[in-house]
Amino acid sequence: MSSINGDLAVFMLSTSATTTRRVLTVLGATLALLTTLVTGSASAHGAVSDPPARHYDCYQRWAANWQSPEMATQDPMCYQAWKADPNAMWNWNGLFREGVKGNHQGAIPDGQLCSAGRAHSGRYAALDTPGNWKTVDKPRSFRLNLHDQSAHGADYIRVYATRQGFDPTTQRLRWSDLELVGQTGKISTGPTTPVEVNAAGRTGHHVLYTVWQASHLDQSYYFCSDVNFTG
Known part of the structure; x- marks a missing residue:
């Protein structure tokens, strides 16, 4: 007994x-x-929604099932990001720095571009990790979309693409790896904010790096999106 x-x-x-x-x-x-x-x-305001920024993409695909063990095998890069700090995905609209005054390269060191220089005490640091991030197929010329929840506008939006030969699966992103492939002047923003991109001469997996300078404050947003250029 x-x-x-x-x-x-x-x-x-x-x-x-x-x-x-x-x-x-x-x-x-x-x-x-x-x-x-x-x-x-x-x-906070928003993120690049098409092609989706890394943290926004992880949020969209896994927020409803973020504790699923299947993520580790189906989506290992999102898995390591969720494991490192779930708040990076819940706060997908808050990847920004303040007071940069346009000196983006001075504010964000090489190797930390996707996390905006480990902004917010390193909350988004996992986004800098090289690996097989999920990609979205795109032609070399297309319209990128910025989703601004608060419609605060942009002094400018600049889109860069990695040079041909850069390997996102093994290399951390540096400023010297990027070329400007699209930009706007001062524009209104909202759920649909298209930016024309022309990334000629590229094939395969590349990183698009978007810098969005919000209009209402000196507030700069930074996004890494993974694309597969199909020609």
Whole structure:
């Protein structure tokens, strides 16, 4: 009888621990979402939605099932990003720096371009990691879309593409790896904000790097999008 009671006690403790972990996980996700809703909307605006920025893409594909073990095998780069800091995806509209004054290269070191120089205490640092990020097929000339939730406008939007020969699966992005392939002047922004891109001479997996200078403040947004140029 004592053995049965002991086994039952172990079972109850194990079940209690599992339940506690599940509750804490759910609470963590809820708090992250509340952080986005309460603080994110006041200081954040959006992201490149087509081709999607890395963190926005991970959010779109996995937010409803972000604890799924299948992500590790189906989408390892998003998996490592979620594991490093889920708030980077919940706060997909907040990858910015303030007070840069147009000196983007001075503010963001090589190797840290995708995280905006490890902005917000390194929340987005996993985006700098080279690897097999999911790509979107694009012709060399197409319209990139910026999704600005708050419609605060842009002093300018600049789009760069990696040079032919750059390998996003093994190399961290540097400014010298980029060439300007599209830009705007001062424009209004909203859910649909197209930017003409002409990335001639490129094939295969490339990184598009978008710099969005918001109009309402000296607030600069930075996005890495992975594309497969199909010609």
